[in-house]
Amino acid sequence: MDFTFDEEQREFRAVLRSFVDREIVPVAREWEQEGRYPTQIVAGLKRLGLFGITVPEEYGGLDLGPVPFALVFEELARGWMGIAGILGSHSLSCRMIAQHGTAEQKQRYLPALATGERRTGIGLTEPDAGTDLQGIRTTARRDGDHYIVTGTKMWITNARHADPLPCLVKTDPHATPAHRGMSVLLVDAGTPGFTVTKDIPKLGYKGTESCEVVLDDARVPVENLLGGAEGRGMQQVLSALEWGRVNIAARSVGIAQRAYDEALAYSRQRMAFNRPISDFQAVQLKLASVATTLQAARLMAYWAADAVARGRADAETGMAKIFCSEVALEAAIEAMKVHGGYGYSTEYEVERLYRDAILMSIGEGTNDVLRTVVAKSLVRGQARVG
Amino acid sequence: MKIVVLVKQVPDSGVERTLRVDDNTVDRGSAGNVINEMDEYAIEEALRLREAHGGEVTLLTMGPEKAAESIRKALSMGPDGAVHVLDDALPGSCAPATSKVLAAALTTLEPDLVLCGSESTDGRVQVIPHMLAERLGIAALTGARKLTVDADAVTIERQTEEGYEVIRAATPAIVSVWDTINEPRYPSFKGIKAAKKKPVRTLSLADLGIAADEVGTAGATSEVVSHSRRPPRSGGAKITDEGDGGVRLVEFLATEKFV
Numbered sequence: 001m002d003f004t005f006d007e008e009q010r011e012f013r014a015v016l017r018s019f020v021d022r023e024i025v026p027v028a029r030e031w032e033q034e035g036r037y038p039t040q041i042v043a044g045l046k047r048l049g050l051f052g053i054t055v056p057e058e059y060g061g062l063d064l065g066p067v068p069f070a071l072v073f074e075e076l077a078r079g080w081m082g083i084a085g086i087l088g089s090h091s092l093s094c095r096m097i098a099q100h101g102t103a104e105q106k107q108r109y110l111p112a113l114a115t116g117e118r119r120t121g122i123g124l125t126e127p128d129a130g131t132d133l134q135g136i137r138t139t140a141r142r143d144g145d146h147y148i149v150t151g152t153k154m155w156i157t158n159a160r161h162a163d164p165l166p167c168l169v170k171t172d173p174h175a176t177p178a179h180r181g182m183s184v185l186l187v188d189a190g191t192p193g194f195t196v197t198k199d200i201p202k203l204g205y206k207g208t209e210s211c212e213v214v215l216d217d218a219r220v221p222v223e224n225l226l227g228g229a230e231g232r233g234m235q236q237v238l239s240a241l242e243w244g245r246v247n248i249a250a251r252s253v254g255i256a257q258r259a260y261d262e263a264l265a266y267s268r269q270r271m272a273f274n275r276p277i278s279d280f281q282a283v284q285l286k287l288a289s290v291a292t293t294l295q296a297a298r299l300m301a302y303w304a305a306d307a308v309a310r311g312r313a314d315a316e317t318g319m320a321k322i323f324c325s326e327v328a329l330e331a332a333i334e335a336m337k338v339h340g341g342y343g344y345s346t347e348y349e350v351e352r353l354y355r356d357a358i359l360m361s362i363g364e365g366t367n368d369v370l371r372t373v374v375a376k377s378l379v380r381g382q383a384r385v386g
Numbered sequence: 387m388k389i390v391v392l393v394k395q396v397p398d399s400g401v402e403r404t405l406r407v408d409d410n411t412v413d414r415g416s417a418g419n420v421i422n423e424m425d426e427y428a429i430e431e432a433l434r435l436r437e438a439h440g441g442e443v444t445l446l447t448m449g450p451e452k453a454a455e456s457i458r459k460a461l462s463m464g465p466d467g468a469v470h471v472l473d474d475a476l477p478g479s480c481a482p483a484t485s486k487v488l489a490a491a492l493t494t495l496e497p498d499l500v501l502c503g504s505e506s507t508d509g510r511v512q513v514i515p516h517m518l519a520e521r522l523g524i525a526a527l528t529g530a531r532k533l534t535v536d537a538d539a540v541t542i543e544r545q546t547e548e549g550y551e552v553i554r555a556a557t558p559a560i561v562s563v564w565d566t567i568n569e570p571r572y573p574s575f576k577g578i579k580a581a582k583k584k585p586v587r588t589l590s591l592a593d594l595g596i597a598a599d600e601v602g603t604a605g606a607t608s609e610v611v612s613h614s615r616r617p618p619r620s621g622g623a624k625i626t627d628e629g630d631g632g633v634r635l636v637e638f639l640a641t642e643k644f645v
Contacts, residue, residue, distance in 0.1 A: 053575070
C-alpha cells in the first residue's frame with residue numbers, strides 16, 4: 001500500500017503550490033468581488049503548460065494521467081475554484097477530441113488547444129435537460145456539406161473563449177433509444193448563427209463565465225462532426241465524465257484544504273479571554289473534524305483517480321465526487337463558524353469557499369443522480385465494496 | 387553563445403538552519419535543501435540570453451550527491467544540461483578551494499559567459515566570481531541589475547547603494563546578478579518532464595586534475611573555529627506617548643538610520 005506521489009508528481013505539486021500561493025491567493029478575493037476576468041492568471045496557466053494536460057504529447061500536450069490531473073485541480077481550487085473551472089471543461093473537451101476525433105480534427109485543434117492559444121469547453125446542458133442528457137432538444141439537420149443546428153445550451157463554462165465548443169446535438173431526433181441519434185459537433189467560434197447570449201448570474205464559481213448559448217440555424221461543416229460518424233455523441237460525452245468527477249472531487253479537496261488552512265490560521269491568531277481561540281476545545285473539535293474528513297476526502301479522490309488510471313471506474317469516481325463535495329461544504333461551514341462574525345464577511349476568504357463549495361455537489365452530475373449511478377454499479381456487480 | 391550558470395544547493399533559508407557541532411560546517415542534513423535563490427535569477431537571465439541570441443545553457447554545480455535534486459529542478463526551468471562536480475574530498479571546501487574546482491570545470495566547458503547569483507544564502511562570502519575571474523584570467527562584472535550582450539562584449543548595470551554603474555568587458559567574462567534583474571519563470575510541466583532526460587555529467591577531482599588534499603576541510607585556508615546561536619531578540623524600545631510621541635518616534639528612526 002503506497003499513498004505517496006511519485007517524484008514527478010511531487011515536483012508538479014511544488015510548482016503548482018508556488019504558482020497558486022504567489023499568483024492566485026493574493027488576488028482571488030478582490031478579483032472575484034470585482035467580477036474581473038483573471039486574464040493574467042490564464043496567461044500563467046498557459047506558461048505552465050496546463051492547457052495541455054489532457055492533450056497527447058504528439059500534439060504538444062502533457063498527456064497527464066488521472067492522478068496528476070487531480071493534483072492540478074486540487075491545487076488550483078485551493079487558490080480559487082473559478083480558476084479550476086477555466087481549466088476543467090477545457091481539459092475534458094481536449095480529452096474527448098483526442099480520444100474520439102478524426103486524425104484531421106486532432107491535427108486541426110489539439111496543438112493550439114495544448115498551448116492555450118485556442119480554448120474550449122463542452123456544450124451539454126440545456127434549459128430543460130441536464131441530468132437527463134437524452135432529453136436535449138438541440139437538433140442538427142444535414143444540409144449538403146453542413147449541419148443546420150438549432151437549440152439552446154445553458155451553463156456553458158468558457159463559452160466566450162471556446163473555439164471550438166463541442167456541442168451535444170440530436171442528428172436523429174426520432175432515434176430509439178434516443179442516444180443512438182446523438183452526436184457531438186465541434187462548433188467553431190464565429191460560426192454564423194452561433195451566439196453567446198448571456199452570462200448567467202450566480203452565487204459563486206466566479207472568475208469564469210457560465211453562459212447561455214443559442215444556436216439559431218447555425219451552419220456547422222460536416223467535417224466538424226466529432227469522429228466523423230453520427231450516433232456516437234452520448235458515448236463520446238460519457239467517456240469524459242469519469243475524469244469530470246475526478247476533477248470535481250479534486251476541486252472539492254482543494255476547497256476543503258483551504259477552509260481548514262484558513263480556520264487553523266485564524267484560530268491561532270484570534271484571541272479571546274486572553275488566549276488564542278485554538279486553545280478552546282469547542283474550536284479544537286471543529287479543527288479535528290475538518291482535518292479528518294478532509295484527509296479522508298483526499299484519499300478517496302486520489303483512490304478514484306488511480307482507479308480511472310486502471311480502467312472503468314463509474315462507482316469509484318461517483319463515490320469520490322459525492323463524498324468530497326459534501327466534505328468541502330461542511331469544511332467551509334465549519335471554517336466560517338471558527339471565524340465567527342468575520343466568517344460571514346466578504347473581507348475574509350471563507351465566505352467564497354462556502355459559495356464555491358455548494359456547486360461541487362450540483363455540477364458534473366448532482367450527488368443524487370450519482371448515488372443512483374453508484375447504486376446501479378453495485379447492484380449489477382460491476383463494482384464491489386469490501 | 388555558450389553560457390554556464392553556477393548553481394549551488396543550499397539549506398532552505400525559510401526554515402531554521404544550523405552549523406554542525408563537530409566541524410562547524412553548514413549542516414546540510416537538518417533543513418530542506420533548495421536551489422540558492424539568487425541562482426534562479428542567473429538561470430532566468432541565461433535562458434533569456436539564449437532566447438535572444440541562441441546557444442546553450444549549462445549548469446555547473448559542486449556539491450554532494452543530494453545536489454542532484456536541485457540540478458534537476460534547475461534543469462526543469464529550461465537549461466540544456468548540467469555538470470555536477472562530486473567527490474568525497476569536497477565537503478568543507480573554503481572559497482579559494484571551491485573556486486579552484488569550479489575554475490577547472492569551467493576550463494573544460496569553455497563558456498563565453500559565466501553567470502551566477504551575487505551571493506549564496508548559506509556562505510554569503512560573495513567572493514567566488516572574483517576568484518574565478520582571477521583564476522581564469524577573465525573579467526568579473528558583479529552585482530548586475532541589468533545585462534546586455536553584443537558581439538564580443540557584455541555590459542551590465544552594477545547596482546550600488548546610490549544608483550548604478552555601467553560596466554563593460556570583453557567576453558568571456560563572469561557576471562553575478564542580483565534579484566532585481568528579472569523575475570524567474572516557473573518551471574513548466576513540460577520542463578519538469580524534459581529535465582529527467584537532460585544530460586547531467588559527473589566530474590570527480592581526478593577528472594579535473596586536482597588532488598584531494600587541495601580541497602575540503604583538509605585543504606581549507608580558513609576554518610570556522612566555533613559558533614553559537616544568535617541571542618534571542620530583546621524586547622525593543624517602547625515609546626509611551628506623553629504628548630511628544632511623534633517627535634520621539636522620529637528621533638528613534640533617525641538614530642537607527644531608518645530615515
